Amino acid sequence: MLNYIWLAMVxxxxxxxxxxxxxxxxxxxxxxxxAGAVTIAIGLIGVMALWLGLVKxxxxxxxxALVARALNPVMKRLFPDVPAGHPAMSSMTMNIAANMLGLxxxxxxxxxxxxxxxxxxxxxxxxxxxxxxTFLTINTGSVQLIPATMIGVMASAGSKDPTAxxxxxxxxxxxxxxxxxxxxxxxxxxxxxxxxxxAEKEAQ
Amino acid sequence: MITDFIRTVSTxxxxxxxxxxxIYGVFRKVKVYESFVEGAKGGIQTAVRIIPYLVxxxxxxxxxxxxxxxxxxxxxLAPVLGxxxxxxxxxxxxxxxxxxxxxxxxxxxxxxxxxxxxxFIGRLAASAYGSTETTFYVLAVYFGAVGIRKxxxxxxxxxxxxxxxxxxxxxxxxxxxx
Numbered sequence: 001m002l003n004y005i006w007l008a009m010v011x012x013x014x015x016x017x018x019x020x021x022x023x024x025x026x027x028x029x030x031x032x033x034x035a036g037a038v039t040i041a042i043g044l045i046g047v048m049a050l051w052l053g054l055v056k057x058x059x060x061x062x063x064x065a066l067v068a069r070a071l072n073p074v075m076k077r078l079f080p081d082v083p084a085g086h087p088a089m090s091s092m093t094m095n096i097a098a099n100m101l102g103l104x105x106x107x108x109x110x111x112x113x114x115x116x117x118x119x120x121x122x123x124x125x126x127x128x129x130x131x132x133x134t135f136l137t138i139n140t141g142s143v144q145l146i147p148a149t150m151i152g153v154m155a156s157a158g159s160k161d162p163t164a165x166x167x168x169x170x171x172x173x174x175x176x177x178x179x180x181x182x183x184x185x186x187x188x189x190x191x192x193x194x195x196x197x198x199a200e201k202e203a204q
Numbered sequence: 205m206i207t208d209f210i211r212t213v214s215t216x217x218x219x220x221x222x223x224x225x226x227i228y229g230v231f232r233k234v235k236v237y238e239s240f241v242e243g244a245k246g247g248i249q250t251a252v253r254i255i256p257y258l259v260x261x262x263x264x265x266x267x268x269x270x271x272x273x274x275x276x277x278x279x280x281l282a283p284v285l286g287x288x289x290x291x292x293x294x295x296x297x298x299x300x301x302x303x304x305x306x307x308x309x310x311x312x313x314x315x316x317x318x319x320x321x322x323x324f325i326g327r328l329a330a331s332a333y334g335s336t337e338t339t340f341y342v343l344a345v346y347f348g349a350v351g352i353r354k355x356x357x358x359x360x361x362x363x364x365x366x367x368x369x370x371x372x373x374x375x376x377x378x379x380x381x382x
Contacts, residue, residue: 001355001356001359001360002343002353002355002359005359006260006261006264009264009265009267009268010264010267012268012271012273013264013267013268013270013271013273014267014271016268016271016272016273016276017267017270017271017272017273020271020272020276022270022271022272025270025271026267026270026271028270029266029267029269029270030263030266030267030270032266033259033262033263033265033266033267034259034262034263036262036266037255037258037259037261037262037263038255038258038259040258040262041251041252041254041255041258042251044247044250044251044254045247045248045251046247047247048246048247048248048250048251049244049245049246049247049248050244050247051247052243052244052245052246052247052250053239053240053241053242053243053244053247054221054222054225054240054243055243056239056240056242056243056244057225057226057229057234057236057239057240057243058225058229059243060229060232060234060239061225061228061229061231061232061234062232063225063228063229098217101210101213101214101217102214103214103217103218105218106217106218106221108345109247111346112250112254112345112346112349115346115347115349115350116246116250116349116350118350119350122350125351126351126352126353126354127352127353127354127356128347128352128354128355128356128358132346132347132350132352132358133355133356133357133358133361134361135346136342136343136346136347136358136361136362137358137361137362137365139337139342139346140302140336140337140338140339140342140343140362140365140366141335141336141337141365141366141369142334142335142336142337144334145210145214146207146210146211146214147330147334148214149334150312150330150331150333150334153312153313153316153321153330154316154321154326154330157313157316157317157320157321157326158321159321159322159326160322161322162321163207164322164327164380164381165327165330165331165334166207167376167380168327168331168373168376168377168380168381169330169331169334169335169373170335171335171372171376172331172332172335172336172369172370172372172373172376173334173335173336173369175335175368175369175371175372175376176335176336176365176366176368176369176372177365179364179365179368179369180361180362180364180365180368183357183360183361183364183365184357184358184361187356187357187360187361188356188357190357193356193357195354195356198354198356199354201354
C-alpha cells in the first residue's frame with residue numbers, strides 16, 4: 001500500500017512541479033526535508049530516553065503490570081490478540097492517556113515503546129500485526145480533552161471565546177476514533193490485508 | 205469548571221509522574237537510578253531506527269507541498285464538494301492535515317486571521333485541525349520504530365478516520381456555530 005502511495009506522491013510532485021514551473025523548489029524541498037527528518041529523529045533521543053528510563057522503573061517495580069490490569073476490561077476488547085498483563089497493554093494505555101491530556105512530549109515516546117512491546121508478539125517481522133494497526137489508528141486520530149494548541153492560536157488571534165472549540169473538537173475527534181477503530185477491526189479480517197499474504201509476497 | 209480541572213491535570217501530570225514513579229520504585233526496592241539508565245539506553249536506538257522511514261515520508265510530502273500540489277488538488281475538488289455544500293475554504297487544510305503538521309498549522313493560522321477567530325470558518329478550521337493527527341507522520345514514525353514495512357490496513361483505517369473527523373467537524377460546527 002505505502003509503496004504505491006509513496007510512489008504516487010513523488011511522481012505527482014515532479015509532474016505538478018514541472019507544470020507549475022516550481023521544479024527547483026521541489027528539489028530544494030526534497031533536500032531540506034531529508035535533512036529535517038534527521039533533526040526531528042535526533043531531537044527525539046532525549047525525551048525518548050527520559051520516558052524509556054521512567055518506564056523501566058515502572059516495569060521493575062511492578063507498576064506497569066498494575067496499570068495493565070486496571071484497564072484490562074477496555075483494552076482486551078480493543079486488542080484481543082494481546083495477552084492480559086502484557087507490557088504492551090500498559091504502554092498503550094499510558095500513550096492514550098498522554099494523548100488525551102495533550103502531552104505530546106510524553107505520548108510519542110510511550111507510543112513507540114508500545115510498538116516495541118507489540119513487536120515482541122509479532123510472529124512475522126516486517127509485517128504489521130492487527131494490534132499494531134488498531135493502535136496506530138488510535139494514534140492517527142486525536143481525542144484531546146483540551147486542544148491547547150488551537151486554543152492558544154485562537155486566543156492570540158484575538159478571539160472573544162477561544163475555548164468555544166473544545167466541544168466541537170472533542171466531538172469530531174470521538175467520531176473519528178470510533179470510525180477508525182471500527183474500520184481497522186473490520187479490515188483486519190479481509191483476505192487482501194492478511195498478514196500471511198504480505199509475508200508471502202515478501203518471500204517471493 | 206471541568207475545563208480548569210482538566211487543565212490542572214495536564215499541567216501536573218508529568219511532574220507528578222516524574223516524582224511518583226521513582227518513589228514507588230524505591231518503595232518496591234528497585235535501584236531507581238540504575239533502572240532509569242538501563243531503560244534510557246533504548247532511546248538512542250529507537251530514534252536512529254526511525255530515520256530512514258522519516259526521511260522517505262518527509263521528502264515525499266515536502267516535494268508535494270513545494271510543487272503546489274495541495275492547492276491544485278483543492279481547486280480540482282472544490283466544484284464537486286461545493287455542490288454538497290461543503291465549506292471549500294477549508295479544503296487545502298483538509299488535504300494538508302494528514303500529510304504535514306507544520307503545513308496544516310500554517311493553513312489554520314492563515315484561515316483564522318483571514319476569516320476572524322470567531323467566524324464559522326475560523327472555528328471549523330480549528331476544530332478540524334484539533335480532531336486528528338498527522339496520519340502519514342505517525343505511520344512513518346510508529347512503524348519505523350519497529351521496522352514494519354508492510355502496513356496492511358493501517359493506511360486505509362487511518363485515512364478513514366481522517367475523513368470522518370473532517371465530516372464530523374463540519375456537521376458539529378454547523379450545529380454549534382451557525
